[in-house]
Amino acid sequence: MRYNPVTPQIVEQLMSIVGEANVVLEPEKMEVYGRDETSEAMWQHMPEVVVKPENARQISEIIKLANREIIPVTPRGAGTGLAAGAVPMLGGILLSLERMNKILEVDRENLFMVTEPGVTTGEVQRTARAEGFLYAGDPCSAESSFIGGNVATNAGGNKAVKYGVTGRHIYGLEVVLPNGEIVTLGGKCVKDVTGYDLVHLIVGSEGTLGVVTKVYLKLMPLLPFVADLLVPFDSVEKAIKIVPTIMTHGGIIPTCLEFMDSMSIKAAELYLNQKLPYSDAAAYVIVEIDGNTERQVEEDYETIGKLCLENGGLEVFVADNPSAQDRIWKARKCYAEALRMISPVYCMEDIVVPVSQIPRALEAINGIAEKHRVKIPCVAHAGDGNIHATLLREDRDEHTWHEVKDRVLDEIYREVYALGGALSGEHGIGAKRKGAMARFLHPAQIDMIKSIKKALDPNLILNPDKLVDVL
Structure with a gap:
């Protein structure tokens, strides 16, 4: 596909849509928009212009202009992604949603929050909590990632074990389609099978099928009692094998069930500049339990703690107040930043397997690391099978x-x-991961994705060069 450049005339039209102050052309100011949290230079590319709209109407006009002129448009939230999904790999217009940062409504009767895409996940969580509710989406980047980016990638995070990934909490979206049309899909109904599930077609589509401008988030009652357990183990095998044991024991569903290996623990200790308990352990398992009564939570964490000790846990640390809980979670949530101190260039993977296969997956990763003499520290949202295995470049030259x-x-x-x-x-x-997806996904699935993309975006202007090569 051949795209046209952004000309001075196009810039003038963009300024007429959003105002001169909201169009960025200076290279030094655009540089931050040419990358995300992926550390390798090959996944960085400068836009030709950055545009900052404040509403769906302005986005619609920008998309219509890009369609007429055949110019690529890359929607972008906070830039905290780890797959170059919001990087303008083909240049063109970078559509930053940072000004669309309002929480529009908290509907206490129907348990919904309606928000623009540029609100941070952390702000959504705090606003819900202040109203006595829980928004259960909880990526480790909550304080910096935007809710729109969470929707685009169907983000998971720590609480997905019990409460599910982002898409489980999305019941409606306002979307600007690739032709510029503004449409509302779904809303506040908790049941709706009227036609295809278009809401969840957009969720996880990484900005390739539409630009999300409004999100209807389902809230839940906030359970009053929470406890966190930190359990060190003297071997990775023992630590990871406890995961399916916990998940299948006695009907207890943890809110969170996380894993950290030794390299990750050491990196966190270095980054935080503080001594962690049992920092010489081979692995940590972190478990969170919530419930309606203090007694219920105590019984659940005592049961899980006993399971851990019976299966090789060295000790069980229990945190039942916010300060202690924060200390436990700091080590897990600083994972990406901590690894940068060891190796500024790395490749973080995001693989997922059935929960029962996590021990075999980690064993295979460790074997591959030994075979190729590379370091691959691993953490995992272990309760849902999601492993972040990170290859460290260290002192290797670029070619090697x-x-x-x-x-x-x-x-x-x-x-x-x-x-x-x-x-x-x-x-x-x-x-x-576009090339890998083409290799590993069934050709029929690839064809389905291409067909949907071409049907909704025939000019292929919206976030091109992502997911699949359509042509």
Whole structure:
């Protein structure tokens, strides 16, 4: 597909839509929009212009203009992605949603929050909590990621074990389609089978099928009692094997069930500049329990703690107040930042397998790391089978790094698919995993994705060069 450049005349039209102050052309100001949290230079590319609309109408006009002129448009939230999904790989217009940052409504009667896409996930959580509700979406990047980006990638996060990923909490969307039409899909009805499920076609589509401008989020009653457990283990095998044991024992559903290996623990300790308990352990398992009564929560964490100790846990640390809980979670949530201190360039993967296959998946990853003499620290949303395995470049030269990385990733992906898994649990495909998806997904599925893309976006202007090559 051949796209046209952004000319001075196009810039003038963009300024007439959003105002001169909301069009960015200076290279030094655009630089931040040419990358996300993916550390490799190959996944960085500058836009030709950055535009900051404030409503759906302005986005509609921008999309219509881009369609007429055949110019690529890349929607972008906070830029916290890890798959180059919001990087303008083909240049063109970068559509930043940062000004659309309002919470529009908290509907206490129907338990819904309506928000624009540029609100941080953390603000959504705090607003819900202040009203006595829970918004259960909880990616580790909650304080920086936008809710629109969570929708685009169907983000998972820590609480997905019990409450599900982002899409489970989305009942309606306002979307600007690739032809510029503004449409509302779904809304506040909790049941709706009127036609295809178009809401969840958009959720997880990574900005390739429409630009989300309004989100209807389902809220839940806030359970009053929460406790967190930190359990160190002297071997990775013991730590990861406890996961299916916990998940299948006695009907207890943890809110969170996380895993960290030794390299990740050490990196967090270095980053936080503080001593962690049992920091010489081979692995941590972190478990969160919530409930309606203090007694129920105590019984549940005592049961899980006993299971852990019976299966090789060295000790069980219990945190039942916000300060202690925050100390437990800091180490897990700083994972990406901590690894940068060890290796500024790395490749974070987002593989997912059935929960019962997590022990075999981690065993395979460790074997591949030893075979190729690379370091691959791992953390996992273990309760839902989502493993973040991160290849560290360390002191390898560029050529050697890419050779080793390509071999290692191919072997990891093959093992994952042999275990019934998939490439991505929550970070998305973006530009980074597009080639791998073409290799590992069934051709019929690829054709379905291409057909949907071409039907909704015949000029292929919206976030092109992501997910699949349509032409």
